Amino acid sequence: MALTGLEIFKLLPKTNCKKCGMPTCLAFAMQLAQKRAKLEDCPDVSDEAKEKLAAAAAPPMQxxxxxxxxxxxxxxxxxxxxxxxxxxxxxxxxxxxxxxxxxxxxxxxxxxxxxxxxxxxxxxxxxxxxxxxxxxxxxxxxxxxxxxxxxxxxxxxxxxxxxxxxxxxxxxxxxxxxxxxxxxxxxxxxxxxxxxxxxxxxxxxxxxxxxxxxxxxxxxxxxxxxxxxxxxxxxxxxxxxxxxxxxxxxxxxxxxxxxxxxxxxxxxxxxxxxxxxxxxxxxxxxxxxxxxxxxxxxxxxxxxxxxxxxxYSDPQKPVQVEPKVYPIGEPNADSPVMFTTNFSLTYYTVESDVEASRIPSYILVVDTEGTSVLTAYSGDKLNEKTVADAMTKNGIEDLVKHRKLIIPGYVAVMSGKLEEATNWEIMVGPRECSMLPKYLQEVWK
Ligand code: SF4
CATH class of the missing domain: 3.20.20.20 (Dihydropteroate synthase-like)
Known part of the structure; x- marks a missing residue:
């Protein structure tokens, strides 16, 4: 069982010498019980007390x-x-x-x-x-x-x-x-x-x-x-x-x-x-x-x-991929460019659908702190500025001759502002990325 402040106090020297930075041994014991102080901060604690306190502080599951x-x-x-x-x-x-x-x-x-x-x-x-x-x-x-x-x-x-x-x-x-x-x-x-x-x-x-x-x-x-x-x-x-x-x-x-x-x-x-x-x-x-x-x-x-x-993933930390440009196949200066977010599941779904199209492409992954397209858009982590900045940072202009950017259908609403921010022609892609192979084969020119 974890020890209470009073139980810890009984094991301390009780000299109130203040070497630990606390005014009294009792104050130090209370801090220790709440794991806000370290036992090493008291230089005078006995070996016997150390042993008992260390055992009490051991993790509850080995x-x-x-x-x-x-x-x-x-x-x-x-x-x-x-x-x-x-x-x-x-x-x-x-x-x-x-x-x-x-x-x-x-x-x-x-x-x-x-x-x-x-x-x-x-x-x-x-x-x-x-x-x-x-x-x-x-x-x-x-x-x-x-x-x-x-x-x-x-x-x-x-x-x-x-x-x-x-x-x-x-x-x-x-x-x-x-x-x-x-x-x-x-x-x-x-x-x-x-x-x-x-x-x-x-x-x-x-x-x-x-x-x-x-x-x-x-x-x-x-x-x-x-x-x-x-x-x-x-x-x-x-x-x-x-x-x-x-x-x-x-x-x-x-x-x-x-x-x-x-x-x-x-x-x-x-x-x-x-x-x-x-x-x-x-x-x-x-x-x-x-x-x-x-x-x-x-x-x-x-x-x-x-x-x-x-x-066993951290619920406070979405699984993410590195924000950068991912070449799919062997793209060249005429290959399509599209973006998605760095939420791992979103990226790998898009990647597999682009692969299925058999059209070599560039996928620009925008850093949205691991959120999906709609979540990122509604939280203002995906907007014309974040996309334009990601394009500049990753040198998209140097990768392709054309100036066409395919965007996810769910954020078609940002196409006007994105066109102004980038001076690129914005092509609205499908809402579901499972439609990407058909889109790339039939609509992309
Ligand atoms: S250093 Fe140890 S003995 Fe001195 S006041 Fe702190 S807990 Fe008590």
Whole structure:
């Protein structure tokens, strides 16, 4: 629990020496409680007090990482229940399974299928971020072989999934330098699994069927020296999972209940790929740090990844592209010039429609602070001056011989003033950019 001002005061030297810049120790304690002062500002605070205060100031949800190098993934450290309160920090990691029952070509095919689950959406690369090797064989050797095969095929962040401490120890011995996430310790295997995690410096999943059992288990694992823990609710319906994941979030962030102050992982194995997509997307929304699915269908992954992308963007900061001129194809001095705004979704929609026209063009992206055409126009971020300035700044006059500018149909109303501001002929384009290919092919001359 976070300490109150009075609780902090009790830990201070109480000499009122003013070295911290405050008139009294009590005033300093109140500032500290409100996170408006730093403990280091008091030079006389004891080591014991420092330790207690540092523990109280620790983030309510632990950061957990696994994987190495560029492939390392980070979980946890969330601070809010609802995205609009600030933003969510650690995007849900989507993982796909590789069963250790697969061998030879089948194993290779599955690994290739998992590794190909990467896409580009509005200029951002998204994709599967971890591979969960599952010990479906129930034996150690196939588990070791499958984990090694996944590691050799690109060394992605690994999740080793087995309830057998023996199989876990064998697989970790083979891939420990990849810093895998070990899933999972149950109340029965906690001691053995925690030992493996501690010896190999790997994070460990604690798995139980209720919040109460989970908090006891995380404490037990922590007492054995494992700090990096991920929580897993086992054997619950999707309704109960969502309910309890929400409770964990509230208890960890609002009540700062340390035994539940860890990120979570969920496993989705039932149903076809469409059902898994629906369940996984619900779990992404509330509030799984990792979702492991048992499908490698690209059509199933893309909506899940899109959900992650949308939920984990900053609601106060629209996704933007750099304001500049974008050549589409290989335009020349006779190519059309059009403008749009730097709202990412708007730009990439226009870009793909211009590409579809097969007419090399220039798209001038005007800085409207990431807002769409109509929003920017109504907020006066898109007007004849901002467009004319963007044209000058980006040297549009030097790119083409003609003086014709295509503008979005929705802002046809600005054509008169824009013509005066630029001395260019203004051509009003279609309202919907899906009509751009037809417009460029038939109207552009
Ligand atoms: S520096 Fe420390 S001891 Fe001195 S007044 Fe501030 S809090 Fe109290």
């Amino acid at each position: 950061k957990v990482v696994f994987g190495t190098g560029d492939n390392q993934v980070q979980l946890g450290q969330e601070t809010v229940i609802f995205r609009h309160e600030e933003k969510f920090y650690s995007p849900t990691v989507l993982a796909a399974t590789v069963s250790d029952k697969l061998t030879g070509d089948d194993l290779k095919k599955r690994i290739d299928a998992v590794n190909s689950l990467h896409f580009e959406r509005v200029g951002t690369k998204i994709g599967v971020r971890a591979v969960a090797v599952t010990n479906d064989s129930g034996e150690s050797e196939p588990f070791v072989q499958a984990a090694a095969a996944v590691k050799d095929a690109g060394d992605p962040p690994l999740i080793l999934v087995t309830d057998s401490a023996e199989a876990m120890a064998a697989a970790v011995a083979k891939v420990s330098d990849s810093v895998p996430l070990l899933a999972s310790a149950t109340p029965e295997t906690a001691e053995a699994m925690a030992k493996i995690a501690k010896e190999n410096n790997c994070p460990l999943v604690a798995k139980a069927e209720s919040i109460e059992a989970l908090s006891e288990l995380s404490e037990k694992i922590k007492a054995q020296g494992v700090e990096d823990i991920v929580l897993s609710l086992d054997g619950l319906s999707i309704r109960d999972q969502l309910f309890n994941l929400s409770r964990i979030r509230v208890l960890s962030l609002k009540k700062v209940f340390r035994p539940l102050g860890y990120p979570t992982i969920s496993f989705v194995a039932d149903g076809d790929s469409d059902e898994q997509t629906a369940v996984a997307t619900s779990l992404i929304c509330k509030y799984s740090g990792i979702v492991v699915v048992d499908t490698v269908e690209p059509h199933a992954f893309l909506p899940m990844l899109t959900a992650v992308m949308n939920i």
